[in-house]
Amino acid sequence: MTEVEILPDGDYSFQAAKPVDLMTSYVFHGVHFPNPGLCNSGGWGYFSHPEDVYNLECRKDDVFVCSYPKNGNTWAREIVYRILVDPDVKKFDTRIQDIRCPDLQLYGPNGDTWKGHEGKPLRELESPRIFKCHYPWNCMPKEAIEKNCKIIFIARNYKDTAVSGYSMMSGFVMPDGETKVLQDDLKTMLHRWQGRRAVYGGYFFNVLSFWEQRQRENVLFMFYEEMVGDPVGAVKKICSFLERKITEEQLQKIVIETSFDKMKMDPSCNWEFLNTVGISKEAPPFMRKGKVGNWKEHFDDEMSAICDDYIEKYLQGTGLTFQYE
Numbered sequence: 001m002t003e004v005e006i007l008p009d010g011d012y013s014f015q016a017a018k019p020v021d022l023m024t025s026y027v028f029h030g031v032h033f034p035n036p037g038l039c040n041s042g043g044w045g046y047f048s049h050p051e052d053v054y055n056l057e058c059r060k061d062d063v064f065v066c067s068y069p070k071n072g073n074t075w076a077r078e079i080v081y082r083i084l085v086d087p088d089v090k091k092f093d094t095r096i097q098d099i100r101c102p103d104l105q106l107y108g109p110n111g112d113t114w115k116g117h118e119g120k121p122l123r124e125l126e127s128p129r130i131f132k133c134h135y136p137w138n139c140m141p142k143e144a145i146e147k148n149c150k151i152i153f154i155a156r157n158y159k160d161t162a163v164s165g166y167s168m169m170s171g172f173v174m175p176d177g178e179t180k181v182l183q184d185d186l187k188t189m190l191h192r193w194q195g196r197r198a199v200y201g202g203y204f205f206n207v208l209s210f211w212e213q214r215q216r217e218n219v220l221f222m223f224y225e226e227m228v229g230d231p232v233g234a235v236k237k238i239c240s241f242l243e244r245k246i247t248e249e250q251l252q253k254i255v256i257e258t259s260f261d262k263m264k265m266d267p268s269c270n271w272e273f274l275n276t277v278g279i280s281k282e283a284p285p286f287m288r289k290g291k292v293g294n295w296k297e298h299f300d301d302e303m304s305a306i307c308d309d310y311i312e313k314y315l316q317g318t319g320l321t322f323q324y325e
């Protein structure tokens with residue numbers, strides 16, 4: 001595994017605000033996680049113990065949709081769900097996506113349900129189970145690796161990731177309903193998400209951890225940018241990886257139903273419910289822009305240069321390159 005620098009305490013180059021520390025204060029396998037202690041506090045959901053996720057009992061036909069936050073997980077999960085469960089897009093199931101395709105970072109011990117939601121415990125879900133996971137490779141459920149479960153990883157360029165992440169996090173408040181979780185500006189965020197102390201190992205460590213596994217037969221490494229550029233090709237690629245045959249009509253339906261405009265209007269996957277559980281009352285919509293290159297509307301030259309430096313530092317020599325516009 002590529003070694004990405006773990007910054008020693010004193011070198012973390014800005015003053016982290018206390019609430020945001022809670023998002024990274026739990027360490028497992030050298031990776032920083034949201035503190036599971038956020039459980040039961042006001043409107044916050046339950047952040048899983050990474051040990052529970054690591055020890056999850058997996059079935060051979062479980063499918064894992066993995067990504068660093070804000071890299072297109074919701075979109076890819078919806079495509080996988082449509083292919084595996086609902087290729088005719090009958091809309092027989094309008095439950096929110098996190099119930100249909102659970103997010104492993106938001107589960108209680110033993111796979112019990114996420115507080116505040118009506119989903120079943122993970123062990124009671126019908127196969128094929130489709131999971132979301134933000135964890136880096138070394139923290140993935142170990143049985144998923146042992147049993148060669150299918151793992152789809154979606155990667156997105158760092159600049160758009162940072163803008164999307166900042167946009168979402170800037171709306172998060174603590175259980176008091178007022179204190180902002182993120183007290184940084186966007187420029188500070190560019191430093192925050194690159195480092196090893198950032199949530200889920202930091203962007204570069206996380207993405208590279210899957211890039212190094214891309215040759216495995218059970219791993220599909222995809223780019224958000226290729227999905228935007230060729231949605232039909234993306235659905236076909238995912239179908240082929242999942243070893244499912246669909247008709248041309250089903251393909252077209254899935255592409256339309258998982259387009260940005262459709263998903264933005266679909267309460268089962270546009271995360272509108274966040275506003276009702278008090279997590280992000282003031283946040284911009286989850287389905288915000290859905291574009292490649294939106295960073296240009298938010299960055300000045302200095303911010304772009306900060307990212308370019310990190311991109312060169314971490315990706316040089318790895319063979320991993322991104323489309324930025």
Ligand code: PPS
Nearest residue numbers: 069070071072073074075164259260287288289290
């Ligand atoms: S999260 O919070 O980590 O689960 O976010 P994630 O789903 O990984 O990423 C959210 C960004 O993906 C965009 N998105 C889409 N883009 C294009 N087409 C579709 N169908 C789609 N669905 C979600 C979403 O708008 C977020 O990106 P930004 O740049 O903020 O718009």
